[in-house]
Structure formats: C-alpha cells, structure tokens
Amino acid sequence: MKVFFKNMAVVMTMALTLLSCSNDDANSNVSGEGTLKLEFDNVYKTADLAMNTAYTNSNGEVVKVSKLKYIISNIKLTKEDGTVFTYPKSQSYFIVDELTPASLLLNLTNVPAGNYTKVTFGIGVDQDQFNLGATGQGDFLTQAQNAGMMWSWSAGYKFVAFEGTFTAPTVSSDTSFMVHTGQTGTDYNYATVTLNFPSNALVRTNITPQVHIMADASQLIDGTNTISLTAANGMGMGAMIMGGSNLALITANLANMFEVEHVHND
Template identity: 40%
Template sequence: MRTYIFKSFLFAALAGLYTSCSSDDDTSALAGEGQVSVEFDNGVAGDDLILHTSAYTNGNDETLTIDRLNYIVSNFTLTDDRGNTYVYPKDDSYFVISEESEKTQITLTGIPAGNYVKLQFGIGVDQEKYLQGAEGQGDFLEEAEQEEMMWSWQAGYKFLNFEGTFTSATVTEPTEFKIHMGSHGSSLDNYREVSLDLSTRAMVSEEMSPLIHLSVDADKILNGSDKMLLSEEPVIMISEEKSPKIAGNATEMFSVDHVHNGSGNHH
C-alpha cells in the first residue's frame, strides 16, 4: 500500500512539473507590446568591414579600400507565425545605417507581442514619402543631410553611398570610386524591398525584446547578380543602365545571421 501511495505521489509531482515546464515554454501566451532591434553587421565577402585601412579583393579581381558605406533602410514590416503582418508606422520607419558614424543598430518600438518569422524592409526612400515634400520628411531629412545621404532636395536622397579607392590589373595607381544609388524622378525609381525569413522566431512580448542580427555583404554591390567593373566606370551616380542594377545587387547584401531572444538586447 505504501508503495502504491508513493508511486501515485511521484506521478502527480512529475505531472505537475511537466505542466509547469510546458507553460513556461508556451509562447502562445505572449502578451502586450515589446521592441525589436535589428543589427546591421557590415562586412565584405565574409570579412569584417574596416574603413580606410583594410584592402578587399572583390569577385572582379579589383582591390578596394573602403572609406564609406552608408545606406538608408525603411518601411519595416514583421510577419508572425500565424500570418499576421505588422507594419511599422511609416513616419518613424526611415533610418540611416552608417559604418563611419557607427550607426549600425536600429530599434523598433511598440511591436505587438508574437512570434515573428519574417522581416521585410526597403532600401532607400519610396516615392510616396519623397512626394510629401521637404516638410513631410520630419527629422529624417536633416539626418540624411548630415550623413551624406542627399544630393539636394531637388535631386533626392542617396539610398546607398559607397566610396573608397581601388586598383586592378589595368588600374595600378589607387583610384577613387564612388557608387551612389537613389531615385531620380518617377522615370528612375530605384527603391527596392528585401524580404528575409528568420532562422529562429523573434519572440516579442512585454518581457521579450529580440535582436535580429543581419550580415551585410558590401561585395554584392558590384559583384551581385549583375557584375560591374570599377576599372570601366569608377563613378556611378545617375545611370539609367547601371543604377537599377546596383539597386538590385543591394537587395542581395542582406542575410539573417541569428536571432537573440531575451529580456535585453545582445550582440
């Protein structure tokens, strides 16, 4: 009889423990709002990006010293594991990522609780926002000017500002290169969007604030689906032929490295 009572007690205790663990792991109970941070870890073909000093040989056998890598990211949306998509407020959804200013992490606040499995964002500033005029840009216009991400208000934003020097088999002396990509009126709209599946769910709640860590490969700018030689054209700014190709290549720069789920943001 004592053995039976002991076994019954043990079974009840184990069942209680299992229930407790299950409730701790039950992410369907996420509630409230939280924040999501996104880290843009800039590199070149698997190497860390170090401005001004390191030399990188790209897939076109050109050796680059990079002095600037700035780009605009915008219009963030998050999709959860139930297919619900949260669109971040448009007026707050424009950011400059700048390696030289060490602006490589953004934080999206007020995100509804959920398990998010997809991140989408734009590269550049969409026509809808630009056509709101200078008054409609808010504080972002001043930030873009400070970070060398404007030609002029009339000419528009630079979506990508990639600069440095290079040498190649045919260009033996260090030569300046400048790759600026943006939209120039409705006839040349180079705004593009990126969609990334998250390798691990980003769990958001009042207690959970995940960090999505993205790897960014600057080599793709010239060595993506479209190959471009600096030795043929070291300055590309407003090109009906090459600017759209650079815009397409830029979407290939981004991949998900990992997701940190926790009460604080980690690197």
C-alpha cells in the same frame, strides 16, 4: 524491476514538467507590446568590414572601402500566423552608417507581442514619402542632409553611399570610386528586401529579441550583377556610378546583400 519502472515514471514526469514550463515560458505574456532590435553587421564577403582594408573582387580589383551608408525604411514584421505589423511610417526611416556604431542597431518599440518569422524593409526613401515634399519629410530630411545622404532636394535622397579606392591590373595607383543609388530620371531605384528568420523572434513585454542581419557590402558591385569599377573609371575623376544602366543592376543586387544570421531572444 518495479524500482526501475518507478524511476522511469519519475524521469518522464520531470521531463513533461520541464517541457510544459518551457512551453509556458515561450507563450507567456503574448499580449501587450515589446521591443524588437534589428542589428546590422556590415561584412565584405566572409570578412568583417574594416575601413580602408584591401578586399579583392571577382574582377581582380582590390577595393578599399572608406564609406558605407544606407537608408532602411518602411519596416514590416510578419508573425507565424501570417499577420503583418507595419512599423509606424513616421518612425520608419533610419540611416545605417558603418562609421557610427550606434546607427547599426535599430530599436523598434511598441511592437505587438507575438512570434515573428520575417522582416521586410526598404532600401532608400519610397517615392510616396518623397512626393510629400520637403515639409512632409519631418526631421528625417535634416538627418539625411547632415549625414550626406542627399544630393539636393530636387535630386533627392542617396539610398546607398558606397565609397573608397581601388586598384586593378590596369589601374596601378589607388583610384577613387563612388557608388550612390537613388532617383535618376524616370527610374526611382527603391528596393524592398524580405528576410526569413532562422528561428522565431519572440516579442514579449519581458523579452526583447535581437535580429542579427549580415549586410555584405561586396554584393553591391560583385553580386548577381558584376560591375567593373575599371570600366567606370574615366576622365581622371575615378569610378563614379550614380546613374546609367549600372545603377539598375546595383539596385537589383540589393536583394542578396542582406541575410539574417541568427535571432537572440533575451
């Protein structure tokens, strides 16, 4: 019996030591700065998004996507104590393009070490930034122009570009569609998204967390608000949604387009 209790004591001591080491590892180097990566993984409902592949929406329309691009901006990271780190605004504009794999991974450098629980970002270019004029946009204006994410300077940025073809019960041949969000008239249509992390992102000088964000393209027109491409199809030009009441509904859908699937702390 004495041997049993002696062995139990050894096991408990080892367990406490391991727990202590684990806690030390989790809380070591909580000073200085590190890097955090945001990985955007575009999907269509439960399937990985593949270009020119047929997906059926709730309207019975068969959609084939050929383009998906969106602007991520004004990134903020919240720590478990509630403090917020705002990524430098001059560095906080990114174009995510499904056809450009390198663009799907955003590297946020010089992030203060800490345990982060959520991320907030915008979809598009905020109005304050746009109001700085063309000269105030820095290199991002040229980047957006080269990526086709501008209508023109006077018309402004395209916040989301979602394009492809569709068929429907009353549309038998592949018909083009274009969904572009951005400023229209007095409506700016900029959206802000906040996502909670399922586990903390541990930014350290020696740990670079990678936050895996699923972006469901189906939510753009088949989310809380359902938009009919068939109804938008007209005059032999396909379904062109770049303004009108549908654009506000699509902008509202953006809140449910993104979800954090997991966090790697490597």
